[in-house]
Amino acid sequence: xxxxxxAAGLMTAMALxxxxxxxxxxxYDRILSANSFGTKTVMFIALIGFVFGRPDFLDIAIAxxxxxxxxxxxxxxxxxxxxxxxxxxxxAPAKDTGADAGGAP
Amino acid sequence: xxxxxxxxxxxxAVAGALAAIIGSLGVIRFPxxxxxxxxxxxxxxxxxTLMILGLILISGWSVLALKLAIIWAFIMLTSPTAAxxxxxxxxxAGERPQLGPWRLFDRDRKEAER
Amino acid sequence: xPSFATPLDANxxxxxxxxxxxxxxxxxxxxxxxxxxxxxLTSVYSFISAVWLVVMDAADVSFTEAVVGAxxxxxxxxxxxxxxxxxxxxxxxxxxxxxxxxVTVTGGLLVYAxxxxxxxxxxxxxxxxxxxxxxxxxAEHDIGTPNIVTAVLSSYRGFDTLGETTVIFAAGLGVALLxxxxxxxxxxxxxxxxxxxxxxGQHVVLRVSAKMLIPMISIYAFYxxxxxxxxxxxxxxxxxxxxxxxxxxxLVFGLQETMESIPPQLARGLSAFGVLLYAxxxxxxxxxxxxxxxxxxxxxxxFEEGLPDSHLVGGHHIWGQHFGxxxxxxxxxxxxxxxxxxxxxxxxxxxxxxxxxxxx
Numbered sequence: 001x002x003x004x005x006x007a008a009g010l011m012t013a014m015a016l017x018x019x020x021x022x023x024x025x026x027x028y029d030r031i032l033s034a035n036s037f038g039t040k041t042v043m044f045i046a047l048i049g050f051v052f053g054r055p056d057f058l059d060i061a062i063a064x065x066x067x068x069x070x071x072x073x074x075x076x077x078x079x080x081x082x083x084x085x086x087x088x089x090x091x092a093p094a095k096d097t098g099a100d101a102g103g104a105p
Numbered sequence: 106x107x108x109x110x111x112x113x114x115x116x117x118a119v120a121g122a123l124a125a126i127i128g129s130l131g132v133i134r135f136p137x138x139x140x141x142x143x144x145x146x147x148x149x150x151x152x153x154t155l156m157i158l159g160l161i162l163i164s165g166w167s168v169l170a171l172k173l174a175i176i177w178a179f180i181m182l183t184s185p186t187a188a189x190x191x192x193x194x195x196x197x198a199g200e201r202p203q204l205g206p207w208r209l210f211d212r213d214r215k216e217a218e219r
Numbered sequence: 220x221p222s223f224a225t226p227l228d229a230n231x232x233x234x235x236x237x238x239x240x241x242x243x244x245x246x247x248x249x250x251x252x253x254x255x256x257x258x259x260l261t262s263v264y265s266f267i268s269a270v271w272l273v274v275m276d277a278a279d280v281s282f283t284e285a286v287v288g289a290x291x292x293x294x295x296x297x298x299x300x301x302x303x304x305x306x307x308x309x310x311x312x313x314x315x316x317x318x319x320x321x322v323t324v325t326g327g328l329l330v331y332a333x334x335x336x337x338x339x340x341x342x343x344x345x346x347x348x349x350x351x352x353x354x355x356x357x358a359e360h361d362i363g364t365p366n367i368v369t370a371v372l373s374s375y376r377g378f379d380t381l382g383e384t385t386v387i388f389a390a391g392l393g394v395a396l397l398x399x400x401x402x403x404x405x406x407x408x409x410x411x412x413x414x415x416x417x418x419x420g421q422h423v424v425l426r427v428s429a430k431m432l433i434p435m436i437s438i439y440a441f442y443x444x445x446x447x448x449x450x451x452x453x454x455x456x457x458x459x460x461x462x463x464x465x466x467x468x469x470l471v472f473g474l475q476e477t478m479e480s481i482p483p484q485l486a487r488g489l490s491a492f493g494v495l496l497y498a499x500x501x502x503x504x505x506x507x508x509x510x511x512x513x514x515x516x517x518x519x520x521x522f523e524e525g526l527p528d529s530h531l532v533g534g535h536h537i538w539g540q541h542f543g544x545x546x547x548x549x550x551x552x553x554x555x556x557x558x559x560x561x562x563x564x565x566x567x568x569x570x571x572x573x574x575x576x577x578x579x
Contacts, residue, residue, distance in 0.1 A: 002115030004229060009122030011236055016129035018240060021263055022247050028138050028195040030259045035187050036145040040125055041266045043156050045273050050160055056450050057273055058172045060282050064289060065176050066436050069183035070467045071262060071293040076194040077470055078297050084567035085404050087473025088422040186428040
């Protein structure tokens with residue numbers, strides 16, 4: 001019963017997290033919200049397996065935990081370099097002007 | 106005995122869910138992108154730790170506990186990295202934190218004076 | 220372990236909550252004009268639909284949605300908007316009236332038809348009484364894999380899966396015909412020396428955690444591949460996960476580095492080889508006197524009788540089924556992984572390699 005309450009709470013958190021993805025003024029807010037939505041999804045899938053007594057759903061949660069991060073890296077490269085093919089070490093700007101590189105999307 | 110352990114585990118899971126709700130509220134309420142990142146990333150790892158610890162207690166010594174521990178390790182590795190990458194990209198692309206009257210870095214002060 | 224069964228009501232509430240979130244996201248995607256926002260919201264959509272499929276107990280479908288939606292589709296869509304604009308143009312409202320009418324009528328018809336559908340889990344539904352029940356009753360004896368989804372997909376309906384694998388191959392081929400293979404990225408600029416890489420301190424966090432994650436993602440892909448007949452997963456999911464590992468390498472260490480270790484020629488070759496392997500297994504069955512993709516005849520009868528634990532007496536070809544499923548899953552894995560990599564190469568290799576200063 002407590003576990004069902006935890007699942008309900010987690011779903012509330014997902015719904016609240018969705019708000020920032022919908023209204024977020026900048027794209028970064030949306031990505032942040034989507035990324036944290038992914039982490040909550042991992043937790044929810046792990047939890048729902050226990051709630052329904054089918055813990056073999058954990059494999060899906062592992063896949064999410066591993067893969068969720070790759071899309072965020074791709075978005076980060078999209079913002080900073082406007083290219084998916086660049087090597088992160090080659091294009092790195094010099095240290096003194098580092099943070100000022102890149103135009104606003 | 107196992108009843109008590111299950112109860113503790115379920116309570117930890119509920120605590121994790123509460124942490125996730127608090128994080129989501131922070132993401133909605135905080136004023137700028139960097140504070141929102143702070144709210145989201147800290148509560149994500151914290152909620153995941155609480156919840157997975159609870160589920161490990163429920164499942165006991167089994168392959169499930171191992172899988173849960175693996176999930177925990179991956180979340181601990183990927184979630185902070187993703188938050189770092191995102192803030193790095195945002196700062197690099199010109200998104201500035203709201204700092205009020207203070208300026209943390211010389212660079213920011215020069216920029217503000219311009 | 221104690222059971223935590225909940226009444227059906229809880230299930231319904233979860234369904235309604237998830238579907239409401241899906242509806243909100245769909246409306247937001249339709250209303251936004253920024254394509255980037257649409258991509259981000261679509262990735263959230265796939266998260267929710269994966270959760271929903273888990274709640275519906277469709278573990279294998281959910282797995283596919285998880286790996287495709289979270290990993291590959293977002294990245295490929297990003298590659299696509301790099302080649303076009305990231306805003307869509309405004310459409311005058313008059314031009315939206317006819318599509319709106321069409322969509323409303325079609326949706327209304329679908330809802331009207333859905334009223335006649337049997338409810339979820341109805342034992343007398345057509346899907347559950349004819350061939351579905353036969354599969355459930357005989358899969359254990361005929362094929363011997365605990366996961367009946369894998370049994371149906373790769374053995375009973377192996378011909379359908381061959382068609383799907385060919386479709387994936389054809390999709391990769393279509394993208395390559397439109398965009399090329401991305402090999403231009405290899406010729407553009409000289410490869411940076413390793414010393415220069417070590418010297419630059421930027422993105423240390425990303426490079427280190429990518430170095431830790433790429434091997435683990437690859438190992439997990441093989442786990443999913445070989446665990447597919449026991450739990451959720453199989454060749455398709457494993458192929459996508461493997462492709463994600465390769466794409467992560469390309470994202471962090473540069474496309475040129477990846478293309479040197481996995482050349483585009485190898486990727487497209489393996490993509491064709493996977494389909495060939497799948498169909499070849501069927502041809503082997505034909506030559507041994509069976510039907511196409513009937514793994515009971517994978518091994519010649521004389522050879523199979525010599526194998527340990529052969530259950531030929533009861534008509535159960537355990538070795539033929541196991542090796543047949545293993546071989547065709549390998550074919551699916553190769554085709555899916557290398558097609559995804561080929562598509563990624565095509566998109567990422569085409570975008571111009573700009574300087575870090577914005578639009579360059």
